[in-house]
Amino acid sequence: MITKVFYCEDRPEAILTAIYDAWADSTPNREIRINLRSEAVQVSFVEIQIPVESSYEKAEKVLLSVSKRLGFRVHRLIEGALCAAENDKADAIFRFLQYAFSAGHDVSGEYGTPVVMRLFELDRKARRESHLMLGFTRFSILPGNIAFAKIGPVNDVLPLLADHFAERFNTQPFLIYDEKRHRSVVYTPGEKWYFLEGELDLSSQLPALADEYERLWKRYFDSVAIRERFNPVCQRTLCPLHFREYMIEFK
Amino acid sequence: MDVRMSLSIEEKLEILSDAAKYDVSCSSSGSDRAAVKGAIGSSQACGICHSFTSDGRCISLLKILLTNECVYDCKYCVNRRSRDTVRTAFTPEEVCELTMGFYQRNYIEGLFLSSGVVKSPDHTMELLYEVLFLLRKKYRFMGYIHVKGIPGADSVLLEKAGFLADRMSLNLELPTEAGLHLLAPSKKEENILGPMRHIQGGIHGNAAASKGVYRVTREKIGQTQDVNYLWETALTKEELGLQVYDGVQIPRGSDRNQVAAVSGSSFMSGVPSRIQATDRYTPSSLWLPESIHREDRNWLASGKLSGFVPAGQSTQMIIGATNETDFDIMSKAENLYQNFDLKRVYYSAFINTTHDSALPETPDGPPLLREHRLYQTDFLMRYYGFQAREILTPEAPDLPLLYDPKCTWALRHLEQFPVEVTRADYGTLLRVPGIGPTSAKRIVLARRTGMLTFDALKRMGVVLKRAHYFILCGGQQLYRTRINESFISSELIALDREKNWQLLRSTNVRQMDLFADFQLYQPNTNIISA
Ligand code: SF4
Numbered sequence: 001m002i003t004k005v006f007y008c009e010d011r012p013e014a015i016l017t018a019i020y021d022a023w024a025d026s027t028p029n030r031e032i033r034i035n036l037r038s039e040a041v042q043v044s045f046v047e048i049q050i051p052v053e054s055s056y057e058k059a060e061k062v063l064l065s066v067s068k069r070l071g072f073r074v075h076r077l078i079e080g081a082l083c084a085a086e087n088d089k090a091d092a093i094f095r096f097l098q099y100a101f102s103a104g105h106d107v108s109g110e111y112g113t114p115v116v117m118r119l120f121e122l123d124r125k126a127r128r129e130s131h132l133m134l135g136f137t138r139f140s141i142l143p144g145n146i147a148f149a150k151i152g153p154v155n156d157v158l159p160l161l162a163d164h165f166a167e168r169f170n171t172q173p174f175l176i177y178d179e180k181r182h183r184s185v186v187y188t189p190g191e192k193w194y195f196l197e198g199e200l201d202l203s204s205q206l207p208a209l210a211d212e213y214e215r216l217w218k219r220y221f222d223s224v225a226i227r228e229r230f231n232p233v234c235q236r237t238l239c240p241l242h243f244r245e246y247m248i249e250f251k
Numbered sequence: 252m253d254v255r256m257s258l259s260i261e262e263k264l265e266i267l268s269d270a271a272k273y274d275v276s277c278s279s280s281g282s283d284r285a286a287v288k289g290a291i292g293s294s295q296a297c298g299i300c301h302s303f304t305s306d307g308r309c310i311s312l313l314k315i316l317l318t319n320e321c322v323y324d325c326k327y328c329v330n331r332r333s334r335d336t337v338r339t340a341f342t343p344e345e346v347c348e349l350t351m352g353f354y355q356r357n358y359i360e361g362l363f364l365s366s367g368v369v370k371s372p373d374h375t376m377e378l379l380y381e382v383l384f385l386l387r388k389k390y391r392f393m394g395y396i397h398v399k400g401i402p403g404a405d406s407v408l409l410e411k412a413g414f415l416a417d418r419m420s421l422n423l424e425l426p427t428e429a430g431l432h433l434l435a436p437s438k439k440e441e442n443i444l445g446p447m448r449h450i451q452g453g454i455h456g457n458a459a460a461s462k463g464v465y466r467v468t469r470e471k472i473g474q475t476q477d478v479n480y481l482w483e484t485a486l487t488k489e490e491l492g493l494q495v496y497d498g499v500q501i502p503r504g505s506d507r508n509q510v511a512a513v514s515g516s517s518f519m520s521g522v523p524s525r526i527q528a529t530d531r532y533t534p535s536s537l538w539l540p541e542s543i544h545r546e547d548r549n550w551l552a553s554g555k556l557s558g559f560v561p562a563g564q565s566t567q568m569i570i571g572a573t574n575e576t577d578f579d580i581m582s583k584a585e586n587l588y589q590n591f592d593l594k595r596v597y598y599s600a601f602i603n604t605t606h607d608s609a610l611p612e613t614p615d616g617p618p619l620l621r622e623h624r625l626y627q628t629d630f631l632m633r634y635y636g637f638q639a640r641e642i643l644t645p646e647a648p649d650l651p652l653l654y655d656p657k658c659t660w661a662l663r664h665l666e667q668f669p670v671e672v673t674r675a676d677y678g679t680l681l682r683v684p685g686i687g688p689t690s691a692k693r694i695v696l697a698r699r700t701g702m703l704t705f706d707a708l709k710r711m712g713v714v715l716k717r718a719h720y721f722i723l724c725g726g727q728q729l730y731r732t733r734i735n736e737s738f739i740s741s742e743l744i745a746l747d748r749e750k751n752w753q754l755l756r757s758t759n760v761r762q763m764d765l766f767a768d769f770q771l772y773q774p775n776t777n778i779i780s781a
Binding site for chain 2: 107109110111112113117121131132134135136137138139140141147149168169170171172211212213214215216217219220221223224225226227228229230231232233234235237238239247249
C-alpha cells in the first residue's frame with residue numbers, strides 16, 4: 001500500500017492547512033501522514049510526498065469546524081498542541097481529529113484513549129511554557145511609547161501569548177518578537193493583533209542609556225531576596241536558566 | 252522619628268521593599284477582570300509569577316511599604332519603633348509611578364501595599380486609601396492590588412480601600428491571643444478578627460468575588476457542613492456590621508465556561524478569546540460607604556472595577572516565634588477557612604531579625620521544613636477535603652517532619668485501602684497518596700468512556716511510585732505488595748530517604764527542592780503543575 005505524506009512547515013496555520021488538504025484527500029484504503037518539513041525527509045518508494053502551501057483560509061475552516069462540532073475544550077487542546085515543540089505534533093493532531101470527528105463530540109476527557117492522551121500531553125507542554133512566559137517576558141519602552149519584547153521560547157508560544165498581552169496592555173501598543181522563528185505579534189490599541197513575518201532588528205531603536213525602571217527593578221529584585229532562605233536550586237527549578245537570557249534582572 | 256523624605260527613589264525602594272519582604276503572601280490570583288477601555292491592565296484568575304528571587308520565592312507583585320515608620324513596637328518586626336534604622340516614606344505619586352513603570356515592562360502583576368503605622372491606624376488606612384485611589388483613578392491602573400488592612404482601623408476606612416483593592420489582608424501574626432500578647436502587645440485578636448468579619452460580609456455581597464478553594468473543594472465532595480455560611484445562621488446583619496450592604500443581593504451569573512464557548516476561532520484572527528464575562532456586576536452607588544466623596548462614588552459605581560475585595564482575604568501567621576503547636580496553628584487556620592471564608596492562610600517560618608530577648612534564637616536558621624509541612628497540611632484541608640483533626644490531635648499535636656502529612660494519614664488508615672480506582676468516588680481518590688485533585692478529576696473523566704490502565708494513570712499525572720501501595724486498577728495491584736504499615740512506611744521512607752536527608756542536613760541544603768519536589772506546595776503555580 002502506498003502512503004501519502006503531506007509535508008508542511010512548522011507553523012500553526014501550515015499544519016492546519018495540511019490537515020485540511022489531507023482530509024480532503026482521504027481516499028479509502030490509503031495511509032495518510034503529515035510530517036513537518038524540518039524532519040529528515042526519508043524518500044521511500046512506497047511514499048508519495050505532497051508539499052503543502054499554507055492558507056489562512058483553510059486553517060480557519062478547520063478551527064471553525066473543530067469549535068462548532070467538538071466544543072471549545074477540544075479547540076483549546078488543538079491550539080496548544082499546534083504550538084508544541086514536538087516533531088510528531090502534526091500527525092498526532094491529524095489522528096486525533098480523525099478520532100474526534102468520527103466520535104462527533106467532545107472527547108477531551110478521554111485520557112484513556114492514546115490519541116487523546118498524546119494531544120493532551122502536547123497541549124500541556126506548550127501551555128506550561130506559555131504560562132511561564134506570561135510572567136517572564138520582558139518589555140522595554142521604545143521611542144513612541146511602544147513596548148517591545150524579544151523572546152526565544154522552546155515551544156512556539158507566541159500565538160498563545162498574544163491575547164493575554166493584548167488585554168493586559170490594552171491602551172499601549174506592543175510588539176513581541178520570537179527571534180527563533182522570526183515572527184512577531186503586533187498590537188495597536190483598538191485593533192486586533194496580527195502576525196508580522198520576518199527577521200527583525202530593533203537594536204538601533206533601543207535607547208542607548210539603561211532605562212531608569214530597569215535599574216530600579218534590578219535593585220528591587222536583589223533587595224527582596226531573604227538571605228536566611230537562600231536557595232538557588234529551587235530558584236533554578238522554577239525559573240530555568242534558558243529563560244534568564246531574556247530577563248534583565250539576571251543580566 | 253526622623254523620616255527622610257529626601258532620599259532618592261532608588262534608596263527608598265531598597266529600604267521599603269527590604270522592610271516589606273517578610274510578608275509572604277504574594278499571589279496575584281483570584282481576581283479575573285477583563286480590560287477596560289482607556290485603561291492599562293487586566294487581572295488573571297490564575298496567578299502569574301514574574302520572577303524568582305535567589306531564595307526561590309515568586310515575585311508577582313511590587314511588594315512595598317508606604318513607610319517603615321511605625322508607632323508600635325512588635326517584638327519580631329524589623330520596623331518596630333525602638334529599632335535603630337533609617338526611616339523613609341514614598342509619596343503617593345512615587346508609588347504610582349513605580350507601579351506603572353514596572354507593570355508596563357511586565358515585571359509585575361500589580362501592587363502589594365502595606366505600611367508601618369503612622370500616627371494611628373486610622374490615619375495610616377487613610378494614607379493607603381489615597382494611594383490606591385490615585386493609582387486607580389488618575390493613573391487608570393486596572394492591574395492587581397493587594398492592600399493590607401491595618402488592625403484597629405475604622406471599618407469604614409477599610410471598606411473604602413476594599414472597593415479599590417482586589418485582595419485585602421489583615422495579618423493574624425500569631426495563632427493565639429497569648430502569643431500576640433507576648434510579642435505584639437499593642438495588637439488584639441479582636442482588632443484583627445473583627446475587621447476580617449466585616450470584610451467577609453462585604454465580599455459575600457459581591458457577586459463578582461470568587462469563592463475560596465476550601466469551599467469549592469467541599470462543594471465538590473459534598474461536605475458543605477464543614478463551611479459555615481454565617482449570614483445564613485442566626486447572626487444578624489447588624490451583628491456582622493453590615494448596614495452598608497443591606498438589601499442588596501445579586502445572584503451569581505452564568506457559567507463563565509459557557510461564555511468562553513462562543514469565542515470560537517480566536518486563534519488565527521486575533522479576536523481576544525477572553526470575552527468579558529457577563530456575570531460581572533455593576534456596583535450601584537448604594538453599596539458604597541457614605542464617606543466616599545460624591546464624584547468618587549460615581550466613578551466607583553461605573554462598574555470598571557470588580558466591586559468589593561473580589562479576590563478575597565488572606566492572612567499570615569509566623570511559625571516558631573512562640574511555642575504554639577502545629578495543632579494550634581492548623582486549628583486556627585481551619586477556623587479562618589470555615590468561619591471567615593479566607594482565601595489563603597500563609598505560614599512564615601520565623602526569621603529572627605530583631606534579636607529581642609522575648610524571641611527564640613534560631614541558630615539552625617528558620618524552621619523551613621516545619622513551614623513546608625504546614626503548607627502541605629493546609630493544602631490537604633483546602634484541596635483534599637481533610638479536617639485538621641484527621642491529621643493533628645491534642646495528643647499528637649505536631650507533624651512528623653520525615654513523611655508528608657498525607658502519607659502519615661494513609662498509613663494510620665490502612666483499613667481504608669486499597670482503593671479501586673475504576674470505581675472509587677472523587678473524594679476517596681483524593682485521599683490516596685500520589686493522587687491529586689487534577690489527576691483525581693482526570694480519572695473520573697477517563698473512566699466514563701474507557702478502561703483505566705496503570706500506564707494511563709501514570710500519564711494522567713498519578714505518582715505511581717507512591718500510589719501503587721494504595722490502589723487497585725481493575726482488581727489488580729501494580730506489583731504484588733503487602734498492605735502492611737511497617738512494610739509500606741519503610742518503602743516510602745526509602746523512596747524519600749535522599750530527599751529527607753538533604754532536607755535535614757544543613758540550612759542551605761535543607762531548602763533544596765522544598766517547593767519543586769512536592770507538588771503539594773508550589774505557590775502560584777498550581778495551575779500548571781498538573
Ligand atoms: S504594627 Fe506592623 S509595622 Fe509596626 S511594629 Fe507592628 S508589625 Fe511592625
